[in-house]
Amino acid sequence: MGEMKTPVLIKKGAEASLYLAKWHGRKVIMKKRLPKKYRLSRLDEQIRTYRTAHEPRLMHEAKKAGVPTPIIFLVDMKKATIIMEFVDGKQVKQLLDEVSESQRRQLCLKIGELIGRLHKHGIIHGDLTTSNMILDSDGKIFFVDFGLGEKTSELEARGVDLHLMRRALESTHFRFAEECFNAVIEGYSKVLGDNVTKKVLDKIGEIERRGRYIAERKEEA
Amino acid sequence: MEKYCLGIESTADDFSVGIVTFKGKVLANIISAYMSEEGGIHPREAARHHAIAANKTIREAFEKAQIKPQDLTVIAFSQGPGLGPCLRTGATVARALASYLDVPLVGVNHCVAHIEIGKLATKVKDPITLYVSGGNTIVSAFDSGRYRIFGETLDIALGNCLDVFAREAGLRQREGMPFGAVVEKLASKGKKLVLLPYTVKGMDMSFSGLLTAVVNLLKRGEYRLEDLCYSLQETAFSMVTEVTERALAHTEKKEVLLTGGVAANRRLQSMIEAIAEEHDAKFQVVPKQFALDNGAMIAWTGVLAYKHGIVTPIEKSFVKLRWRLDRVEVPWVK
Incomplete structure (x- = not known):
């Protein structure tokens, strides 16, 4: 993998461990999908290899669609490891509850626009949470963690993607979930137009009715 | 003087009555299970079973607890989510009992x-909870007054997926040996992993594609049933474990609780235990008698709510078929 100096574990996620390291003089993130003891090795290997191959491809496509993602430097399939650019910024997760109302709205509008660009180019992120968005010092929002993504323009997949975004807002930013999601949708419709946006919103309604997602708002009133 | 709460559970195929003290001692937990001959739960048939079983189950609970109806301070019932006819039967019994005893x-x-x-x-005090049963698949944790949902199924529940497969395979369940246990037993004799759809979307999961795929393989008859049970379990459990681990990493809680009917599965227990260890969290699984739907859990939650001034007037005691976990205020949790 070339010269690699003292990687430091910065985040032990569920799916992968992230290390901050120096690589050819650059500050990089090394994303390593470690074997999971709980899974059978054959299943585990298949999942890790697939995601390691898949993620950089989608990140590259996202960039072409105008969505900032870290630059990929190296993919090591055998070690299920990706070396990518270190983005110096803050997770949107840490910011969203702290900023002013108008800043929050601007952030969410922008996020909606970026999701719109992904979807317009047939990319589904697959794990839209505010932990997977990084705001850098120039005000650019980077999307990371495309391991669960896919290439499709199906309405169903777009609906699930946005449903997950709403879910993340409701579980982690519950105080502002509604205003945030509305702004996301506003930004989204700027890119995809009212017509497509309406269809996706209808789809989200259908998805939520399919599971156990609908609260009986009438009864609660 | 000791105070008591009687709880009635009737959301699906079990009718159950539990009696607990206000200090959290379970005095009785009687479960009457409705077992359909064929197919899944027929809501009206199950409700009919509940109506017939109610009298006997309540009597047994009082006998077991050795208290009289007049000793009760409050009556709790499962108001939702669940099957309409089943919930309504339990609610009717609860209302009748409460107004008769004037509690x-x-x-x-x-x-x-x-x-x-x-x-x-x-x-455990503040866990990430994986709640897996025939009707629900939910990963949740407490934050600011409610149990927030981090992940859940986008379609059918994990337990439902296992049950339907078992029925398709012509397996039989009986008292004390539900479909899940039958599948677990066969799976323990499986050796060959067949790769099946593994669908994790963010922190949500989908089991319907997996079920369709494994049922199709079953019908083709090329694989041993043991291997299919094994592969189904391994795939489905890996999915819920991955999602639970994501929630654990995200919230950085220090405890993991496995609950619901599927919690009785040993293989699932060992997988969840492995991720808890990995993140230095304590792992706990609900004891078997409280894993399935039961009246004691309703009674105990009734106690917690009642102590915090929550009561349900009769006119607001209608059942809520799709009452979401994250819509409930839980002021007793700090």
């Missing part, structure tokens, strides 16, 4: 009850 009624959310009984029985 307050508390409507309890079934999912909250599964978490609370797990906490009571295992003494």
Whole structure:
């Protein structure tokens, strides 16, 4: 993998461990999908290899669609490891509850626009949470963690993607979930137009009715 | 003087009555299971079973607890989510009993009850909970007044997926050996892993594609049933474990609680235990008698709510078929 100096574990996620390291003089993130003891090795290997191959491809496509993602430097399939650019910024997760109302709205509008660009180019992120968005010092929002993504323009997949975004807002930013999601949708419709946006919103309604997602708002009133 | 709460559970195929003290001692937990001959749960048939079983189950609970109806301070019932006819039967019994004895009624959310009984029985305080049953697949944790949902199924529940496969394979369940246990037993003799659809979307999961795929393989008849059970379990359990680990990493909680009917599965227990260890969290699984739907969990949650001034007036005691876990205020959790 070339010269690699003292990687430091910065985040032990569920799916992968992230290390901050120096690589050819650059500050990089090394994303390593470690074997999971709980899974059978054959299943585990298949999942890790697939995601390691898949993620950089989608990140590259996202960039072409105008969505900032870290630059990929190296993919090591055998070690299920990706070396990518270190983005110096803050997770949107840490910011969203702290900023002013108008800043929050601007952030969410922008996020909606970026999701719109992904979807317009047939990319589904697959794990839209505010932990997977990084705001850098120039005000650019980077999307990371495309391991669960896919290439499709199906309405169903777009609906699930946005449903997950709403879910993340409701579980982690519950105080502002509604205003945030509305702004996301506003930004989204700027890119995809009212017509497509309406269809996706209808789809989200259908998805939520399919599971156990609908609260009986009438009864609660 | 000791205070008591009687809880009635009737969300799906079990009718159950539990009696607990206000201090959290379970005095009785009687379960009457409705077993359909063929197919899944027929809501009206199950409700008919509940109506017939109610009298006997309540009597047995009082005998077991050795208290009289007049000793009760409050009556709790599962108000949702669940099957309409089943919920309504339980609610009717609860209302009748409460008005006859002139004691307050508390409507309890079934999912909250599964978490609370797990906490009571295992003494965990603030866990990530994986709640897996025939009707629900939910990963949740407490934050600011409610149990927030981090992940859940986008379609059918994990337990439902296992049950339907078992029925398609012509397997039989009986008292004390539900479909899940039958599948687990066969799976333990499986050797060959067949790769099946593994669908994790963010922190949500989908089991319907997996079920279709494994049923199709079953019909082709090229694989041993043991291997299919094994592959189904390994795939489905890996999915819920991955999602639970994501929630654990995200929230950085220090306890993991496994609850609901599928919690009885040993293989699932070992997988969840492995991720808890990995993140230095304590792992606990709900004891078997409280894993399936049961009245004790409703009674105990009724106690918690009642102590915090929550009662349900009769005119607001209608059942809520799709009452979400994250819509319930739980002021007793700090």
